Amino acid sequence: MSGDLGPRVAIWAAEKFVAEKRNCDIWLFGDEGQLKSIYKNSRDPYHQINIVHCTEKVSMDDNPLHVIRHKKSSSMYQSLLALARGEVDAAVSAGNTGALLVMSKHLIETISGIERPAICKSMPVREGQTFMLDLGANINCTPEQLHQFALMASILVDPEKNADQLARVGLLNIGTEHAKGTELLQAAQELFMQEIRFSYAGFIEANQIFSGDLDVIACDGFHGNIALKASEGTARFIGEKIQSAFQGNFLRKLSLLLLWPILRTLRQSLDPAVYNGAILLGLKKPVIKSHGDADKKAFLQAIRVAHEQVLLDIPQKISSCLH
Amino acid sequence: MSGDLGPRVAIWAAEKFVAEKRNCDIWLFGDEGQLKSIYKNSRDPYHQINIVHCTEKVSMDDNPLHVIRHKKSSSMYQSLLALARGEVDAAVSAGNTGALLVMSKHLIETISGIERPAICKSMPVREGQTFMLDLGANINCTPEQLHQFALMASILVDPEKNADQLARVGLLNIGTEHAKGTELLQAAQELFMQEIRFSYAGFIEANQIFSGDLDVIACDGFHGNIALKASEGTARFIGEKIQSAFQGNFLRKLSLLLLWPILRTLRQSLDPAVYNGAILLGLKKPVIKSHGDADKKAFLQAIRVAHEQVLLDIPQKISSCLH
Secondary structure (H helix, E strand, C coil): CCCCCHHHHHHHHHHHHHHCCCCCCCCECCCCCHHHHCCCCCHHCCCCCCEEECEEEECCCCCCCHHHHCCCHHHHHEEEHHHHHCCCCEEEEEECCCHHHHHHHCCCCCCCCCCEEEEEEEEEEECCCCEEECCCCCCCCHHHHHHHHHHHHHHHHCCCCCCCCCCCCEEEECCCCCCCCHHHHHHHHHHHHHCCCCCEEEEEHHHHCCCCCEEECCCCCCHHHHHHHHHEEEEEHHHHHHHHHCCHHHHHHHHHCHHHHHHHHHHHCCCHHHHCCCCEEEEEECEECCCCCCCHCCCCHHHHHHHHHHHHHHHHHHHHHHH | CCCCHHHHHHHHHHHHHHHHHCCCCCCEECCCCHHHHCCCCCCCCCCEEEECCCCECCCHHHHHHHHHHHHEEEEEHHHHHHHHHHCCCCCEECCCCCHHHHHHHHCCCEECCCCCCCEEEEEEECCCCEEEEEECCCCCHHHHHHHHHHHHHHHCCCCCCCCCCEEEEEECCCCCCCCCCCCCHHHHHHHHCCCCCCCEEEECHHHHHCCCCCCCCEEEEEHHHHHHHHHHHHHHHHHHHHHHHCCCCHHHHHHHHHHHHHHHHHHHHHHHHHHHHEECCCEECCCCCCCCCCCHHHHHHHHHHHHHHHHHHHHHHHHHHCC
């Protein structure tokens, strides 16, 4: 209900998703009247989409601690309650991140042995993908929590344990030398070096995030959030510069036409929609956070991430790895 | 002596600079034999360039605390000593940042009232420029230090006090709401709100760095370094994607030719060389840190930044503002 573009994005994505996956159902939590005015029976011939009426919604400014007490009829709370009760297998939201986190911790709970869930996202990198976490759930983290984050993400890298190599894990710092950074990072480094379930690749700097040399980058939520948003801001800034470079005279505008196939290649390889859907990793069941301004395609990608988490049974695999 | 591309970059930049500024001298500190083999008398017809022989150099891996005791004959130490003694008016280095900082604090000292120098850089933004600091000198900062950083940079924005408006200052955080972030940022916010020498614009997120809405962005060195390097990494990553999008068939390569003027516009507006030269702000005299991999043009820009700091007498202006 509370993504920047409203529920029509989620409904379009749900319709596309059920057309792809005949063995899946989607439950839409929200204002029934509003949802029904957008939802088309014709696009759901097998009745895979259900609407659960909710009288409230969590807004982007709502205080997380307030909503958990006073907005139990909200679409966010009700969807997570359905997940907790096993009525659905995963939840996806483009709403208030803080509220989603607090409600998820309360209703879904963390896997035994995991102190806190982390926001984990697949980043666009030179080749393959790199999971980065935490991207904003935890301002401060202990060395043990950073270690738990890395371990959880290393399971995402190779859930079926098919690969010969262990996941390569880096720890975000402001230099690559052993002695760099805070005492906390020094202590975390000790834990990472002792770990045999993943391969610790050392401290990394933020300019190495996109190198593709790592499978996992662990950091606290403050640092991860700054790195993620600085990257998003840079990409948008360059995008605007590219657009304005094509403005001006007729020839420049004409060359834009010529360039169409090239720009399409470029856009596809950087499209944020391809990377939408952050996992609240460490919860007993999959909860996926879509970017607030996700468009239809991006929201569909977030649903696919949720589906994959269920198919791969990631929470169970994390639990087995820990015990 | 210890920039990634060696002394020839600095010598070329020095030659260009003295050709531009007939009333300036450049002193080159380093291995005389090596420098003289590159330096051409013909490009310095008025003998504005002097070479000061130094028997050692600080390497990129040298421990800052080690070099300050044991590398007093190094080019870096000797150049800063000449600055301390008033033999030169500013110093520029592309070498080891940590060593430059420690030596500068020791030999040049901070302005009275300033606890620590900060690395401050002009960032490429939508319109105008934004000074961001600290970019890596101080891992942890007190609220008072963050406030000093902001105040110093606000003087850079308008050293002659010509503008009608006060400098707009933002504080880097992971959300824009008042209650967001660490206790330390909450305390810093209180100090910033009370300041009348600049206009506090509130917390900002890292995706707003390039918006051009701010004149100054204050942060601790850890957060600033992550934001800066994440941006650099993103820009390089997108640059590579653009290059590879033009590869493949003949038509794509041909279109690169057509696009040359547009790509040049784009490159100029994003060229890191235009933004090279970070100021170690808060020292009694100007010390400028060039990017280690600066090319000739970028190093020239770092010299220009040093020259401007001297002309505008920034350390004196900061001192007057404080007392």
